Amino acid sequence: MTGAASPVAREVLLARAYLSRVAEPPASALAALVEEIGPVEAAHRVREGTVHGPGAIPPAVAGETAARRATDRAEADLALLATRGGRLVVPEDPEWPAMALAGLGVAAGVDGTLGLEGASVRDGLAVPLALWARGPLRLTEAPRGWVAMVGARAASDYGLWVARDWGADLADRGKTVVSGAALGVDGAAHRGALAVEGRTVAVLACGIDRAYPPTHATLLDHVGRRGLVVTEYPPGATPARHRFLVRNRLVAALSAGTVVVEAGARSGATRTALVAEALGRAVMVVPGPVTSALSVGCHELAQRPEVTVAGRVAHVVERVSEVGDGLAAPPGSPTRRTDGLDPDALRVHEALPLHAARTAVRLAHDSGVDPTVVATLLSDLEACGLVGQEGGRWRRRPG
Amino acid sequence: MTGAASPVAREVLLARAYLSRVAEPPASALAALVEEIGPVEAAHRVREGTVHGPGAIPPAVAGETAARRATDRAEADLALLATRGGRLVVPEDPEWPAMALAGLGVAAGVDGTLGLEGASVRDGLAVPLALWARGPLRLTEAPRGWVAMVGARAASDYGLWVARDWGADLADRGKTVVSGAALGVDGAAHRGALAVEGRTVAVLACGIDRAYPPTHATLLDHVGRRGLVVTEYPPGATPARHRFLVRNRLVAALSAGTVVVEAGARSGATRTALVAEALGRAVMVVPGPVTSALSVGCHELAQRPEVTVAGRVAHVVERVSEVGDGLAAPPGSPTRRTDGLDPDALRVHEALPLHAARTAVRLAHDSGVDPTVVATLLSDLEACGLVGQEGGRWRRRPG
Structure with a gap:
């Protein structure tokens, strides 16, 4: 499963690797150009940087790519990826999670506001140009059975307990626990899944070669060996605040449902939930004490008609199944031993x-x-x- | 506001007082007979107890009244009520909360199940024959602005805190806090309202002359002097388990909305919530830790589409206003100083x-x-x- 083993033509991989570094995600205009003329031609034109006459790139694309178009590290990036046992997953690859990500393009084109954050959510919903991945899980499985668990970095003991316990329980029931590898809820959810030898996916806001936060280096190593580490950022990309927000759309899009474990009044987790809602995915919140500032965001989200409350793991499983069934034909739906119990x-x-x-x-x-x-x-x-x-x-x- | 001051004919009051003791609520058949032929004639026929020929009572009414039809303490009951400063409120009285209770008769006639408890909820929804009341608040105001706060007797510190704090806050916003005067959540809600010199109503499952639980004697005295104590049970009636369940329908019916503060997996509070839902009233739950057995009932109720989560008092006020607006034309709706704040x-x-x-x-x-x-x-x-x-x-x- 290294880059070299990709079923995709080398020139396509190189073009996508170049494009993935040349514009800062979400790059809607570049994504549209690639969609229109293909990655190889798009990479060629962006490199040339012609803005007038034949082979010119649209002004919006020129704007998105002007700062970095001269930087082409595609060969070196793919070589580095191969040494780490990673692969570049691109839309031309059967592993591309087309169903999971399809909604992004559609939602990005929707007019009107999306509630709390309005247009600011929608504007960031461009489809990624490529996904740098490492680990045995395959992206093509998303979003069926993938459940995002997100929440505060400065989580309370309660939030950490729920993230870890439910992460373990969901993984134990065959679900794939998706999160962002951050401190707090994210890390606890990944660890819960790993503790029962379950499946978990970390979506990064930096290059796949970086461990952020540094204290999660070992955790990310485990996730990469037993689950999947994935990012749209090229190797070496540093984590930055806006990248966390951009990354969150992938957490939502790759999952059939998003569970907000703890969230303050304004938080990245709330934004992830709003994207998930915009994509028609299940959004659930874990209730907590009304006296806890870390549950305020959950309880506010619960005021939205489409958001449901998960008081126990079964509530998550039921809701995700409902939504998941609408996303894909069941590939021979697994039965659980507890089916039919009162x-x-x-x-x-x-x-x-x-x-x-x-x-x-x-x-x-x-x-x-x-x-x-x-x-x-x-x-x-x-x-x-x-x-x-x-x-x-x-x-x-x-x- | 004593029995003697009632605008209702003495013979009607005596008939209703007699009927209120002669059958154990909810007495659907007797309620239907009274509705059909009036309380004076119904009382006469029940006293006679004829089951065949002219003036006979239907078999169902005979069944409901057989055990106690010879017991007529109406004069003594009204005299006792007068000495306590109470009054008997009957449908013939302008104070009768006709709008609040109308739904009971309709819901009792509805076919089909009501969810968790099915027919058992519906069967108990008979309209009361009379209400024994004590206190300056007038029943005719219900349900507009009346909010029930219900929950576990063995509440946690968290539940007690929420009941008291929100009871105070709701009362401070001009709402009337309705509850059942029980230990735990009920008592804390009443006390919260009293603490801000607000309005509160205790609906009893026993006679108005009894203080139950005994430790709430002073509380009930305060509620009776500043709010309202009300019951459908005649003087001397003892509290019994089934009476708590029957009483709960009045808590729900008298209120525009019911807030479940804490509830175990099966609880009287859950039943009150289901009755409120059946009556088309707002049902709200206070979220709590998913690790608390006392919040399980709240989180399970939250799975129902009509039930909403109240993370703060404003959520209750908003929801009750929505539902309340559907129940009655606003009598010149009061504006709040905080209206229009972002x-x-x-x-x-x-x-x-x-x-x-x-x-x-x-x-x-x-x-x-x-x-x-x-x-x-x-x-x-x-x-x-x-x-x-x-x-x-x-x-x-x-x-």
Whole structure:
């Protein structure tokens, strides 16, 4: 899965690699030109930089590319990528997540405002020119079963707990946890998924060769080896505030649904949620105490008609499935062992952690199900082979 | 406002007082008979107890009244009520909250299920035969501006804080806080309203002469002197589990909206919310930590399309106003001093407690509004006369 192994013609890869550095994303005009005349011709014309006569580039493209058009590091970038075991995924490649990203182009062309942030959200929705990727997961799977978990960098213990626990639970249910590798909620969500050997995708706001934040270098290494690290920025690109915002559209677009775990009144996570809404994806918020400034953004988002509240992981799974079903034909939809359980039994089952045992009393407390009913439900679950007990403590039975 | 001062004919009051004791609410068949032939004739026939021939009562009414039809304490009940400064409010009285209760009869006749609890909710929606009341507030005002706050008896500190703080805030904004005088959320909501000398209504599941729970005797005394204590149960009626559930329909019906502050997976508060939904009233839940068993019921209710999340008091006020506007023509709708403020300014204003001063930094923290913006907003609010400062600390200016 290195750049050299790409099924795409070398000149296309080189053209896309050049174009991906020459304009700062989101580059709507350049994206439109590439769409119109193809990457090789577009790269040629941008390099020439002619603004009048035959082979001229439109003024908007000239504006987007003027500062960097002389910088062509495509060969070196692809070589570097290959040494890191990465690949450049481009629209000409079957791995290109065409379905996931299609909405970006459409939404970018929509007139009218998108709510809280209005036109500023829409203007940034250009389709990326290429995606620098590293890791065994394939982008073409997105957005089906991909769930974004986003939230505050300065998350509370509560937010970190939810991000990690739900990240693990979603991954354990076969979902792919998408986030931005930032401090706080992002990192906890990735770690939760990795902890159960699940699937997780980090979308960066910098070059794939950079570890940002530096304290997440090991985390990014793990994600790259077991999941996927992806970015539209060329190698060496430094993280910058506006890049985080631009990157967020890819987090939203690559996912069937976005879960905002914690967010202040104004936050990048809220913006990601608004993009997801604009793309017709599921937007969910994790509720928190109304006394917490870090849940204000979640509760404000919850005022929007399309945004739902996720009180437990099952709410996320249900919502993402609904939306996901609208995005793609199910490739033989997997059944879960807990399908068909009644809601109380499901709740008791969910209250059981993945790798620890619990007493019935504790399960009643954690699930909120009447203690007198829990015993019966546990017997039922045991009969289904979903749980087992030893010494009065119950645990999940592996599938 | 004693029974003797009622504008209703004495024989009607006596008939309603008798009927209110003779059948256990909700008494759908008896309510229908009274509706058909009037309370005086209905009381006469029930007393006679004839089940065949002229003047017979329908079998369903006979069933509802068989156990107690010989018990007529109407004179004594009205006399007792008068000594307590109470009054019997009946449909023949202009004070009868006809608009608030009209929905009960309609909803009781609706076919189909009402969601979580199905028919069991619907069956209990009979209109009360009379309301025993004590206090200066008039029932005829309901449901406009009446907001129910309900929730767990074994509430957490968080739930108690929200109930009390929001109860005070709602009352301070001119709303009437309706609840059931129970331990936990109910009591805290009443106390919050009383603390700002606001309006509050306690709907009891026992006779108006009884203080239940006993530790709330003083609270009920305060509510009765400054707000309203009301019940459909005759004097001496003891609180019982089924009466709490039956009473809950009146809490929902008397209110334009119901706010569930904290609720376990199954709770009386959830039932009240479902009745409110069935009546077309606003149903709101206060979010809480997903890790709290006492917020599970709130988050489950939030899965219902008609239920909204209230992250702050303004969300309640907005929602109740929307629904309230559909329930009645505004009797010259009061304007608030904060009408027309932009959302951030409103948030900063709301972050100011009623009777304490705050620094701008603290207000930025509590409101979640960008600290660099807060200073400007405070100047704007000061210019409007809504806030004032002294020594770098800001406080609300009384209206």
